[in-house]
Amino acid sequence: MKPLKQLCTPRDNVFDVQRRDTVLDLADLLEDRIQPGLFFETNFITEGMRTLLEQGFRRLEGKSSQGVFKLKQAMGGGKTHNLLVLGLLAKHPEFRQQIMGRFYVADPSWGPVTVIGFSGRESDAPLGIWGSLAAQLGVREHFRDCYAPLQAPGQKAWENLLADRTVLIFLDELPPYLENARAKAIGDSNLAKVSATALSNLLVAVGKEACSRICVVITDLEAAYQGGSQQLGEVLADFEKELRVSFPAVDSTGVHQAGAALTWPNRITLKHRGYQSGSAKRMELRAAPEAAIWYTTDGSDPKLAGAAYDGPFIVPRGAPLVLAYAERDGVQSAVENIPVSWEKEESVRVDARRAAAWKREARLRQHKGVLRLPGPAGQARRGGLRPDHHDLGRGQQPRLGRTEHVRGQARRI
Numbered sequence: 001m002k003p004l005k006q007l008c009t010p011r012d013n014v015f016d017v018q019r020r021d022t023v024l025d026l027a028d029l030l031e032d033r034i035q036p037g038l039f040f041e042t043n044f045i046t047e048g049m050r051t052l053l054e055q056g057f058r059r060l061e062g063k064s065s066q067g068v069f070k071l072k073q074a075m076g077g078g079k080t081h082n083l084l085v086l087g088l089l090a091k092h093p094e095f096r097q098q099i100m101g102r103f104y105v106a107d108p109s110w111g112p113v114t115v116i117g118f119s120g121r122e123s124d125a126p127l128g129i130w131g132s133l134a135a136q137l138g139v140r141e142h143f144r145d146c147y148a149p150l151q152a153p154g155q156k157a158w159e160n161l162l163a164d165r166t167v168l169i170f171l172d173e174l175p176p177y178l179e180n181a182r183a184k185a186i187g188d189s190n191l192a193k194v195s196a197t198a199l200s201n202l203l204v205a206v207g208k209e210a211c212s213r214i215c216v217v218i219t220d221l222e223a224a225y226q227g228g229s230q231q232l233g234e235v236l237a238d239f240e241k242e243l244r245v246s247f248p249a250v251d252s253t254g255v256h257q258a259g260a261a262l263t264w265p266n267r268i269t270l271k272h273r274g275y276q277s278g279s280a281k282r283m284e285l286r287a288a289p290e291a292a293i294w295y296t297t298d299g300s301d302p303k304l305a306g307a308a309y310d311g312p313f314i315v316p317r318g319a320p321l322v323l324a325y326a327e328r329d330g331v332q333s334a335v336e337n338i339p340v341s342w343e344k345e346e347s348v349r350v351d352a353r354r355a356a357a358w359k360r361e362a363r364l365r366q367h368k369g370v371l372r373l374p375g376p377a378g379q380a381r382r383g384g385l386r387p388d389h390h391d392l393g394r395g396q397q398p399r400l401g402r403t404e405h406v407r408g409q410a411r412r413i
């Protein structure tokens with residue numbers, strides 16, 4: 001096998017002291033400090049980058065319902081670089097054919113696209129992420145009610161800001177920003193929570209018809225900034241609760257292929273819980289994400305003859321099953337078939353002739369990896385066990401049994 005040294009020839013500029021130490025930042029793009037010609041000389045189009053360019057441009061041209069993308073790679077994996085490539089092509093139409101021509105034909109009459117963004121390195125942004133984005137669009141005052149104190153703009157406010165515009169929005173380095181923002185109190189909340197709400201609202205707004213030419217690209221770090229990454233994860237998870245969205249994770253190194261970027265209708269699942277309430281049986285239903293639920297208790301199709309669910313209901317005695325389904329925005333769950341058991345119900349009767357006695361079974365108990373064995377003789381003893389502790393390590397899974405049985409005064413029949 002040939003060594004790397006023989007296989008690769010470094011570019012001249014690798015040895016250029018002025019350039020080799022420069023890692024470009026999002027601010028360099030937003031403030032037009034990058035010369036696209038020079039930049040593209042050393043750009044390598046990876047599989048993931050190609051997907052991002054293709055899908056990003058489709059969105060900006062109003063040809064795709066896919067408006068949010070997340071780039072996730074390890075540190076130094078090329079996340080910011082991908083943003084710069086997409087941003088430069090959006091800003092400089094004259095490079096589109098040369099760089100993307102092999103895989104995407106952008107409309108030649110299409111001019112520059114507005115690119116705005118927020119880098120989490122701006123930990124001191126006085127007006128929050130929303131203020132910074134609005135200011136770049138020249139309408140800082142749009143969110144004036146959300147600056148003092150800082151509070152999250154709602155979905156409608158975002159929608160009004162972005163409606164009928166064609167804008168590329170980059171959110172880079174958010175995990176360290178959110179991590180840091182946790183320490184900044186706002187009333188009884190903090191800047192991280194407020195920012196997360198603002199971002200969730202932005203993502204929802206981007207899914208609306210009026211924002212069909214808005215494209216948001218978010219980068220996330222693998223592993224570092226646990227708290228911040230988790231918070232960003234929550235924002236995206238929140239976003240997933242919406243019913244018609246998608247954001248494939250694009251791996252710019254091309255190791256993992258990005259999936260086809262189509263709209264995913266979210267799935268609605270129905271959960272149920274039956275319980276005894278006095279002498280009646282009740283059924284509680286829940287749809288995730290939230291949706292309207294219809295049900296029947298006579299075996300008929302709930303889609304045709306279902307009653308609208310508005311809280312736990314009494315199941316009519318003898319009904320063999322409950323059929324239910326949920327629907328929202330045209331997305332339907334499967335019809336859930338919930339069998340109802342009417343077997344003889346258990347009851348407790350007191351037998352006054354028998355003395356109460358406690359009996360314990362000599363079985364193993366496990367608690368947090370420590371396996372507890374019964375006391376020295378393992379015998380039944382009033383007043384409880386005095387267990388020996390034996391750490392048998394992980395992986396041992398003793399069969400656990402119910403350890404106490406009551407016989408006597410109160411007994412099950």
Ligand SMILES: Nc1ncnc2c1ncn2[C@@H]1O[C@H](COP(=O)(O)OP(=O)(O)OP(=O)(O)O)[C@@H](O)[C@H]1O
Nearest residue numbers: 023042043044046074075076077078079080081082
């Ligand atoms: N496809 C590519 N073609 C040419 N250079 C690249 C490519 N991808 C990444 N690089 C270069 O690799 C370096 C690291 O990339 P970049 O700064 O984008 O990584 P990152 O994932 O944003 O890192 P961080 O986690 O530190 O923010 C940069 O100098 C960038 O120009």
Ligand SMILES: [Mg+2]
Nearest residue numbers: 079080081172
């Ligand atoms: Mg980066």
